[in-house]
Amino acid sequence: MIKASEKASKILIRDFGEIEKLQVSKKGPSDFVTNSDLKAEKIILDELIKARPNYSIISEENGIKINKDKNNTWIIDPIDGTINFLHGIPHFAISIALKSKDEIVSGLIFDPIKNEMFFAEKNNGAFFNNQRIRVSKKNQINDCLFATGGKIKNEPDLPFRKSGSAALDMAYVAAGRYDGYFQHNLNLWDIAAGIILIKEAGGILNEIDLSNNKNIKVITSSSDINSKLLEKLSNF
DSSP states (O other): HHHHHHHHHHHHHHHHHHHHHHHTTTSSSHHHHHHHHHHHHHHHHHHHHHOTTEEEEEEEEEEEOSSSEEEEEEEEEETTTTTHHHTTOSEEEEEEEEEETTTTEEEEEEEEETEEEEEETTTTTTETEEOOOOOOOOOOOGGGGHHHHOOSSSSSSEEEEOSOOHHHHHHHHHHSSSSSSEEEEOOHHHHHHHHHHHHTTEEEEEETTTTTTSSEEEEEEHHHHHHHHHHHHOOO
């Protein structure tokens, strides 16, 4: 997973460098970004298939592919934060997770521009660039900072940010940068790697049905703050 993400990141870094020049062109950068997405996904898939040829695959661009091994599935998002990428904002990530039976057993979120790698494996902990990470220990909700995305009907009375990358939001919760995260209408590939990162970093999440690939709701934080967060999100 690390090798695949590092290989794909070279394309994304190079293409991201070209975005600024494209912002001023008539055609605009959106076709170019779709192409970057597809190229990065192909590199990731080639590497993962080489290592585990029989695993099944769920990916943002190519959809679902059931292979001989139905119990193990790679879940891939080559650019989580495409709109940021499109506008030349350096906040996006490659996200790769491995689902074994009905559980995410390892996950990786790699921010190529900042060279930040978040990685977790079941029962082995969560890491940021090889340093062990844990969720935040704050227990006063007003001292916290949360992350969200998408449209919010009933805006909660909470300090929050919208960064434009669900994968990085969840990685930041695992690393204690954000104190929690909540969002509706997510796809499995946006959050799969984040699930194992947060669990292994000592955080808790709502019940998530992994057989469902779309319209997923996530509410996550440390156990210290979770009941207070759920109270604030009672209409969410």
